[in-house]
Amino acid sequence: QVQLVESGGGVVQPGRSLRLSCAASGFTFSSYAMHWVRQAPGKGLEWVAIISYDIRNKYYADSVKGRFTISRDNSKNTLYLQMDSLRAEDTAVYYCARDNYGGYGACDIWGQGTMVTVSS
Amino acid sequence: EIVLTQSPGTLSLSPGERATLSCRASQSVSSTSLAWYQQKPGQAPRLLIYGASNRATGIPDRFSGSGSGTDFTLTISRLEPEDFAVYYCQQYGSSPRTFGQGTKVEIK
Numbered sequence: 388q389v390q391l392v393e394s395g396g397g398v399v400q401p402g403r404s405l406r407l408s409c410a411a412s413g414f415t416f417s418s419y420a421m422h423w424v425r426q427a428p429g430k431g432l433e434w435v436a437i438i439s440y441d442i443r444n445k446y447y448a449d450s451v452k453g454r455f456t457i458s459r460d461n462s463k464n465t466l467y468l469q470m471d472s473l474r475a476e477d478t479a480v481y482y483c484a485r486d487n488y489g490g491y492g493a494c495d496i497w498g499q500g501t502m503v504t505v506s507s
Numbered sequence: 508e509i510v511l512t513q514s515p516g517t518l519s520l521s522p523g524e525r526a527t528l529s530c531r532a533s534q535s536v537s538s539t540s541l542a543w544y545q546q547k548p549g550q551a552p553r554l555l556i557y558g559a560s561n562r563a564t565g566i567p568d569r570f571s572g573s574g575s576g577t578d579f580t581l582t583i584s585r586l587e588p589e590d591f592a593v594y595y596c597q598q599y600g601s602s603p604r605t606f607g608q609g610t611k612v613e614i615k
Contacts, residue, residue: 434604493542493557
């Protein structure tokens, strides 16, 4: 079945780095744009980044621009989020999600999320 | 950045009642690029409505979306026990994509 599974979360000190992964299965990963969305504890949803199906286009929220990098390996059906210079306010559950219309759509499939805690 | 304001913050209703949730945008949302998501505690969001009024795959027809421009509505015609959750609207017509703060539908 169509599935996204995130991994790589954990506890990290401020200023350090972490890389999240999202393994896709059950659909043609290379045909879909993909997103990262996060949710701080007890808070709402915040869109983080998007990457086009062909890796040509990437866009970021202002809150992470210059610190986070979205990437993908279509040969491995995997999406990544490299998070550098982490701050306490980056603490959140990070979800990967599939775009349902070529990068111009809504997020129709979501992973279960992976928790990132930035704390000393 | 388009700011989405959802109202009310909390909606207290009984099963079988009708729920009407509002999402107002600070600027016009292009091409009705407005989605609604449902989120239950400890779970990922689930897409309910996209393009302002199109139900996602597998979504029951008691869920409906309407609106355009700056005013959008999610209606749940008759609440089932499994519908009590938090609902978010999202605009994806302009960057950055933004979410509303959420409306919690709780059992009265």
